[in-house]
Amino acid sequence: MKMVIFDIDGTLTNTNTVDEECFSKTCQEVLGLEGVSTDWGSYKHSTDSGIVDQIFREAVGRPPNPSELQRFIAHFVSLMDAVHRKDARRFQVTRGVERLFEQLVERDWSVGIATGAFRASAELKLKLTGIAPLTVPLSTADEAFDRTEIIRRTMQKILEASPKVTEVEGIVYVGDGLWDWKASRALPAGFVGVTAYGDLSRFAKVGVQHVVPHFEERDRFFQYLEEASQFER
Numbered sequence: 001m002k003m004v005i006f007d008i009d010g011t012l013t014n015t016n017t018v019d020e021e022c023f024s025k026t027c028q029e030v031l032g033l034e035g036v037s038t039d040w041g042s043y044k045h046s047t048d049s050g051i052v053d054q055i056f057r058e059a060v061g062r063p064p065n066p067s068e069l070q071r072f073i074a075h076f077v078s079l080m081d082a083v084h085r086k087d088a089r090r091f092q093v094t095r096g097v098e099r100l101f102e103q104l105v106e107r108d109w110s111v112g113i114a115t116g117a118f119r120a121s122a123e124l125k126l127k128l129t130g131i132a133p134l135t136v137p138l139s140t141a142d143e144a145f146d147r148t149e150i151i152r153r154t155m156q157k158i159l160e161a162s163p164k165v166t167e168v169e170g171i172v173y174v175g176d177g178l179w180d181w182k183a184s185r186a187l188p189a190g191f192v193g194v195t196a197y198g199d200l201s202r203f204a205k206v207g208v209q210h211v212v213p214h215f216e217e218r219d220r221f222f223q224y225l226e227e228a229s230q231f232e233r
């Protein structure tokens with residue numbers, strides 16, 4: 001079996017901006033915190049749960065309790081939903097995502113999603129954009145602060161859904177952030193970088209070999225997945 005696991009924001013969808021906006025607004029409206037850093041890469045864990053945990057500890061000296069966390073997530077997701085109702089164009093799907101999962105399955109790839117977003121946020125984006133059925137194995141920041149661990153959870157879910165499989169021949173994570181590349185290396189797994197909305201040079205700087213601007217050039221993407229899956233494990 002070969003596995004390909006996707007990040008959501010900035011990879012499958014153009015939602016980094018709306019995500020950042022709603023997150024910052026939630027920090028203001030729920031926690032009363034102005035000017036929270038949006039340099040997500042500077043946090044210990046660049047995932048929603050990890051960032052909220054760190055923000056809380058720094059602001060009040062302890063992690064959020066379950067009801068505080070629930071309140072934060074509910075507010076965050078309601079803001080995102082409101083943005084979508086006002087302007088659905090802010091939730092664009094990356095070029096070439098249409099039929100991508102089906103075609104990967106036809107090529108014997110098992111597909112999953114591992115996101116640093118909270119589950120409610122991830123499911124809302126999947127629902128609003130229609131990019132993937134909610135039956136696709138999905139792990140989120142609700143399960144761990146650490147992205148490597150979140151990817152590992154998705155791998156586990158893919159394996160549980162395929163009980164007859166005994167051998168994993170290759171694993172590739174597809175993401176738009178340097179933290180995605182770092183998480184792949186820690187796993188370890190192969191990596192394909194996506195630069196649909198971000199700085200084109202960030203992957204080149206660290207020597208990532210397989211980078212695509214989007215998913216429209218199917219042959220190139222499939223070839224990169226094959227090459228990246230040969231990553232020595």
Ligand SMILES: [Mg+2]
Binds near residue numbers: 175
């Ligand atoms: Mg991302």
